[in-house]
Amino acid sequence: MDELSQKFMPGSRRLSLLIAFIPFFMQVLLQGCQSDADLRRQIEKELSSVDGEFAVAFEDLTSGEQLLINERKHFHAASTMKTPVMIEVFKQAAAGKFSLKDSIEIRNSFSSIVDKSSYSLKVEDDSDTLIYRQIGQRRTIYDLVYDMIIQSSNLATNLVIELVGPDNVTATMRDYGANDIQVLRGVEDQKAFDKGLNNSITAFDQLLIMKKIALGEAVSKESSEAMMNILFNQRFREIIPARLPSDVKVADKRGWIKGLEHDCAIVLLPNGKKYVLILLSDKLADRNKAVGAMANVSRLIYDHVARE
Secondary structure, three states, X not given: OOHXXXXXXXXXXXXXXXXXXXXXXXXXHHHHHHHHHHHHHHHHHHHHOOOOEEEEEEEEOOOOOEEEEOOOOOEEXXXXXXXXXXXXXXXXXXXXXXXXXXXXXXXOOEEOOOOOOEEOOOHHHOOOOHHHHHOOOEEEHHHHHHHHHHOOOHHHHHHHHHHHOHHHHHHHHHHOOOOOOEOOOOOOOHHHHHOOOOOEEOXXXXXXXXXXXXXXXXOOHHHHHHHHHHHOOOOOOOOOOOOOOOOOEEEEEEEEEOOEEEEEEXXXXXXXXXXXXXXXXXXXXXXXXXXXXXXXXXXXXHHHHHHO
């Protein structure tokens, strides 16, 4: 063998080895694409069994895999807007505007954004009834935020939104890249509702902000951990956590009004994998059927991540 052949032989062998592995790499890639396509088909089939409109946003924070369906569609936010409000509270507390240990008086009188007229919340329309027996007393800001999230307390929400300002909540969402979340007002402002002045979200934006919390980037690592710990205690667990194994941890915020069901979650598996899942719905003919289908979608996502 001449000197020239000896010089180039190692490179030729490497090239031959690479060529030999190309079919294997292509097979792995094809299997991954087929798996993603199968997952999408399964989800679409599940949701198509229910009369209504749906959006899905999923991201595996370990692999970076995403699945998006109607992710830019606007939905009435219902109580999912309470997560952006929580973020703003922690942001303003970190800036020194107040302490989470500060207390504010509980009252049930608020001003409509339409004409500043006064309105009150009805205890029978709120998932938190205890707070109405505390009117005139004082509660810490942290306690109000906690109840706003885990019990979806509307009265606590209005007190907290009044404290931080809805415009500030929306501005912070824009800073986070969530360009379509709109927080205009508190809860049960009927005059605003009648004029179509509602808080709104998209699945894509909810994915962004839940991802910020999951990665420790919402305000700070410490604030993100504190918010996660609140979300872990969510009491309304009919959708994303409902059909997952008991050793899976879910930090989520539910939202619902007539004809609409949402759930926005960070899901932690025992093996360390982590993902964000947003499920939004509207125009539902059968609430129970829709909740069941969305819970099934959550399980499909979990099974997909767990076997990867």
